[in-house]
Amino acid sequence: ELKVEQNPLFLSMQEGKNYTIYCNYSTTSDRLYWYRQDPGKSLESLFVLLSNGAVKQEGRLMASLDTKARLSTLHITAAVHDLSATYFCAVDIASGTYKYIFGTGTRLKVLA
Amino acid sequence: DAGVTQSPTHLIKTRGQHVTLRCSPISGHKSVSWYQQVLGQGPQFIFQYYEKEERGRGNFPDRFSARQFPNYSSELNVNALLLGDSALYLCASSFTAMNTEAFFGQGTRLTVV
Numbered sequence: 001e002l003k004v005e006q007n008p009l010f011l012s013m014q015e016g017k018n019y020t021i022y023c024n025y026s027t028t029s030d031r032l033y034w035y036r037q038d039p040g041k042s043l044e045s046l047f048v049l050l051s052n053g054a055v056k057q058e059g060r061l062m063a064s065l066d067t068k069a070r071l072s073t074l075h076i077t078a079a080v081h082d083l084s085a086t087y088f089c090a091v092d093i094a095s096g097t098y099k100y101i102f103g104t105g106t107r108l109k110v111l112a
Numbered sequence: 113d114a115g116v117t118q119s120p121t122h123l124i125k126t127r128g129q130h131v132t133l134r135c136s137p138i139s140g141h142k143s144v145s146w147y148q149q150v151l152g153q154g155p156q157f158i159f160q161y162y163e164k165e166e167r168g169r170g171n172f173p174d175r176f177s178a179r180q181f182p183n184y185s186s187e188l189n190v191n192a193l194l195l196g197d198s199a200l201y202l203c204a205s206s207f208t209a210m211n212t213e214a215f216f217g218q219g220t221r222l223t224v225v
Contacts, residue, residue, distance in 0.1 A: 033213070035216075042200075043202065043216040099168055100204075
């Protein structure tokens with residue numbers, strides 16, 4: 001069974017602190033996506049990682065992909081309250097049926 | 113540029129009823145996928161359509177069906193609604209069927225009472 005697991009599921013952190021969210025997946029894939037979701041809203045694309053070793057940064061967020069370890073990380077630097085949201089990783093599965101398998105999500109709360 | 117648009121944004125239905133959700137993809141995109149997101153969980157794949165043909169189906173009962181029209185818009189139909197069908201239904205469009213980024217609409221919040 002294909003699985004995408006994120007940890008932690010919940011994260012409460014102080015403003016100004018750093019933290020990393022982990023995304024492990026159980027199948028071969030070279031493409032991984034990170035999304036942000038605010039309560040009641042849709043998915044906002046954050047990063048598209050298309051190859052082993054890919055690293056992308058936007059503001060206080062940086063994402064990386066290690067396809068050999070089947071692991072992606074989302075690193076938060078000097079967190080601010082506006083980063084409070086749920087973060088999902090999704091793995092691109094293209095074996096007959098093309099679909100995304102989403103992780104369990106990490107609910108992040110940044111405390112002022 | 114218009115993104116992926118879905119209608120309606122919110123919907124309340126009674127158990128046993130039928131519902132139709134609609135999605136218009138980004139202009140030029142030929143693939144539409146549907147996902148169900150139950151509160152507190154990640155989205156689950158329901159269907160993918162490309163060039164008006166079903167390319168994939170997730171682990172959902174036959175009460176769920178979909179189609180894609182010549183203009184690449186799509187409908188998701190759910191028959192005999194159950195309380196457990198209450199969820200956010202997300203439509204995603206992409207340029208091709210495979211190996212390309214999908215862009216999500218704002219979703220339709222379905223509540224079954």
